Amino acid sequence: MIEARSDRHLWAESYDRDLSNVLALQNEVARDIANEIEMKVRERSPETDVHAINPAAHEAYLKGRYFGTSVRETA
Numbered sequence: 638m639i640e641a642r643s644d645r646h647l648w649a650e651s652y653d654r655d656l657s658n659v660l661a662l663q664n665e666v667a668r669d670i671a672n673e674i675e676m677k678v679r680e681r682s683p684e685t686d687v688h689a690i691n692p693a694a695h696e697a698y699l700k701g702r703y704f705g706t707s708v709r710e711t712a
Contacts, residue, residue, distance in 0.1 A: 638673065648673045 638648040650669060654662045 638670070 639645065640647050650666075652662060652666060654665075656662070
C-alpha cells in the first residue's frame with residue numbers, strides 16, 4: 638500500500654497460495670487491507686471518536702433546519 642500524496646510505502650504483504658480457491662484468497666487480501674486501513678485511520682485521527690447525542694434534540698434541530706429553509710423558499 639502506497640500513500641499517493643507522498644509516494645511513501647505504508648504496508649505490504651505476500652500471499653503465496655493455491656489459486657484453485659481464488660475467492661478465499663481475494664477475501665483474505667481484502668480483509669487484511671481493510672484491517673490495515675482501519676489501523677492507519679485510528680492512528681491518525683483519535684479525535685474523531687463517536688459522541689453520544691440526544692436523539693430528540695437532534696430531531697428538533699433537523700426539523701428546524703427543514704422548516705427554516707422551506708419558509709425562506711416560499712417567502
